[in-house]
Amino acid sequence: MLKLNSLKIDLDKRRRLAVESSEFRRKASEETINWKRGTITEKISYPMYKSDEYEVILKKPGKESPEDYNRCTFKGGAKGNNTNDMTPTLLKNGEVHDNKFGFDNIFEMIHSIKDERALEVFGTILFRMAYMLEYNINNKNEVRLNISEEALILLENKCPKVKGIPIKIFIEMLEIISLNEDVKYHTLGYNENFKNGTGKRNNLLTYVRLVAVLLERESFFSFAGSFARPPVGISAISNLKVFEVFPDLTE
Numbered sequence: 001m002l003k004l005n006s007l008k009i010d011l012d013k014r015r016r017l018a019v020e021s022s023e024f025r026r027k028a029s030e031e032t033i034n035w036k037r038g039t040i041t042e043k044i045s046y047p048m049y050k051s052d053e054y055e056v057i058l059k060k061p062g063k064e065s066p067e068d069y070n071r072c073t074f075k076g077g078a079k080g081n082n083t084n085d086m087t088p089t090l091l092k093n094g095e096v097h098d099n100k101f102g103f104d105n106i107f108e109m110i111h112s113i114k115d116e117r118a119l120e121v122f123g124t125i126l127f128r129m130a131y132m133l134e135y136n137i138n139n140k141n142e143v144r145l146n147i148s149e150e151a152l153i154l155l156e157n158k159c160p161k162v163k164g165i166p167i168k169i170f171i172e173m174l175e176i177i178s179l180n181e182d183v184k185y186h187t188l189g190y191n192e193n194f195k196n197g198t199g200k201r202n203n204l205l206t207y208v209r210l211v212a213v214l215l216e217r218e219s220f221f222s223f224a225g226s227f228a229r230p231p232v233g234i235s236a237i238s239n240l241k242v243f244e245v246f247p248d249l250t251e
Contacts, residue, residue, distance in 0.1 A: 001117070006148040007124050007248040009133070014239070018195050021132035025194035028135075028143040029183045033084050037061045043087065049145070049172040054165075055094075056172045058180065059087040075189035084187040088176045090169070099165065101173055109162045109170060110210055118158040121151050122167075123211035124246045127237075129175060130204040145175045151248075178203045197236060205236035212237055217245045 009017075038044035043059040050056070062085030064072055069081040090097040099105055113119050125147060128134045136146040147168065155167050162170045182199035185191050191198040197205070212218035218241065226235035243249055 001247065003250075004121065004124075004148065004150050004154065004248045006150050007121070007128065008251065009128075009249050010251065014243070017131040017133075017239075021130075021201075022194040024132035024135055024143050025182055025200060027137075028179055029186055029194070031142060032058065032060070032086060032179065032183055033187075035060050037065070037083075040066055045089075048176055049169075051166065051169060053093045054169045055091040056169065056176055057089050057091060058176055059089050061085060062087045062180070064184070072184075072188060082184050082187055084183050086180050086183065088173065088180055090165075090173055097165075099163070101177060106174070106177075106207065107210060109165075110207060111214065112163055113159050113214075115158045116215065118155055119211050119215055120246055121154050121248060122159075122171075123208050123215075124248045125151055125155075125171065126174065126204050126208045126211070127242055127246065127249065129171075129178070130201045130208070145172060147171065174204065174207065198231070202231070202234045202236045205242075206234045208242060209235055209237035212241070212245045215245065 013020075032046070035046055036044055037060050040061065040063075043061060046058045046060065048056050048058060061083070063069070064082040064085035067081055070079045072080055072082045074080060088101065090099065090101070110122075113122060125134060128148075129145070132143075134145060134147055135143055138144050152168060159167055161167065165173075178200040181203045182191070182194065185199040186194065190196075209218060209223055213220050213223050218237065223235050227233065237245070
């Protein structure tokens with residue numbers, strides 16, 4: 001197997017991943033926090049990525065934002081709403097796509113990727129996204145996804161579509177979903193400096209761990225069991241394990 005050099009992370013950089021990714025996470029989140037809010041019935045749409053007939057957008061506000069919503073738990077234990085919540089949305093030809101991209105939808109889509117090499121590269125990209133290594137700052141001073149060209153070529157050759165959606169668009173949807181997770185948890189006080197796993201990182205690393213399970217390089221039982229242990233609802237792969245599972249990350 002020929003490794004993709006653009007995805008490699010050297011040993012020295014591995015030790016600094018959390019710290020070095022924090023400023024990109026902060027900048028990306030602050031952009032959306034500063035956006036104007038619409039209303040639940042008339043949300044404001046913010047285009048993030050566009051390709052052919054597809055458009056990946058964030059709508060503001062999201063379902064957790066109304067003042068009478070009280071199911072969010074702040075770090076101190078208080079209940080309330082999340083004013084910065086957004087709605088990640090996929091448009092096709094200007095219409096909202098029927099895939100709602102819930103956890104179950106995303107798991108099913110990842111499970112549908114049957115090519116082993118495509119799964120390896122897909123999981124590797126998601127890990128690098130978790131640590132903001134697949135991003136740049138565009139000419140508008142915005143943090144945006146910038147997927148490795150050679151990795152994207154491989155994925156589009158081996159798995160051009162995932163449940164009918166172009167794989168690049170699927171990755172971009174996972175990006176804005178994870179961005180919204182960062183914004184929400186930061187607002188609730190769980191990740192003030194964007195250096196811990198709460199939010200974006202744990203969201204993406206849960207998908208990475210699912211990929212490891214599908215590659216039969218991680219225990220399904222450990223993966224499933226982690227969902228029941230705090231923090232409930234995630235099952236992130238460890239950094240120690242990820243460098244064993246995904247060869248493109250290593251020298």
